[in-house]
Amino acid sequence: MAGFEGFASRRQTDPALPPGQHLERGFPVLSAGPDPNIKVWELQVATETGQRSWSWDDFLALPQEDITTDIHCVTSWSKLGTHWRGVSVDTLFDGLKTEQRFAMARSYGGYTTNLPLEDLLGGKAWVMHTFEGRPLASEHGGPARLFVPHLYFWKSAKWLQGIQTMAVDRPGFWENYGYHNHGDPWKEERYA
């Protein structure tokens, strides 16, 4: 392939960046519509055998974890070393039995995204309410969002309302609009 004369690299590459990603200093906002107006917040987790739900106070009373990690948006920006506080999805599923292998995350406002359960459990995913020491802003999914940093950020559903396990995988919102079903940034699983 011919060289691209004139285009010169201006930024350093960083081995922490997955292929095709660039460093971002700010925190761009991407959502499909307006921020939802959440009047009473409640979080639900449900499997084929039962369900649990938490009020805001119940949720904050659960064991909290502090996570420092990189995040990767499918639109090609990444932020490195971001700090978050929230509750592990393992904690939310504690005591709930399931044979099902898939899950749908559902947001206030109607957004959905699907994930294999193995990407949500085992210390890989959280429901976060604090970003860089401050309550998570509404534009970034506050009061609480799903956080699955090893996948592209559209899987980290903003304004999380609930997680429901599924026997059969079904596409969520962006997965229906041409985005990849899984979304691993290191494999560049961007579009279907």
Next chain:
Amino acid sequence: MSTDWRPAICVQGRPETLSSRSIRLKVDNLGPVVAGQHIDIRLTADDGYQAVRSYSLSATPRGGPGGTPLGNSEVEIAVEELPEGEVSPYLVEALAPGDPLEVRGPVGGWFVWHPTDSEPVQLIGGGSGVAPLVAILRARIASTSAVPMRLLYSVRAPDTVYFADELASYTTSPNITVDLAYTRVAPHGEARPPGRLTDRDIENFVQEPGSGIVYVCGPNSFVAAVTDLLLARGYDSAAIRTERFGGA
């Protein structure tokens, strides 16, 4: 597949404003294109370094400037040069006809308009965020659709209007309305005082709630402010589609 990088060449560049330009690209094996979609552009430097950014299509193969078709397998984007930006200064200042780059997509099936869509359309854009909205207007003009379309375009000053002549010419198109709202400097004789969009503007220049789909595109803060105004005016959030370009 839309995941594959395909070779493309720059066919033409035309200045839009002092700091932006429209770029026509010919893309190998360009698949179906829907107005409102975006493409990813990848540039490779001599040392192998690569940079990728997303750009909304401002014109589709069937609906180019003025609604006339582009060449086969051609699309256009409109790029605003950001100070200290890595990719946009190259696209606006350096990329020349014949230069190669790579394209992925087009992508997106949400912030789009199909000529078979039957609802009235309200478009609200800020700055370069008007690009996909103009693609939608052009697609409507190139098609047999007669759905009413109304554009409310927020710009800093008269010399920052993208597609200025073309938008001015739409005043004679049936069922198309274009309103400009200036934030800093308004042209002589403009009734609306310069300033950011307010609830009055939504009342004056935006179709009634419940009467169709609203597409909002621009920088984050613009999209957030406009959607707040729309919700306050009684729009159902399901009728509002947004595309954000990042940045302030």
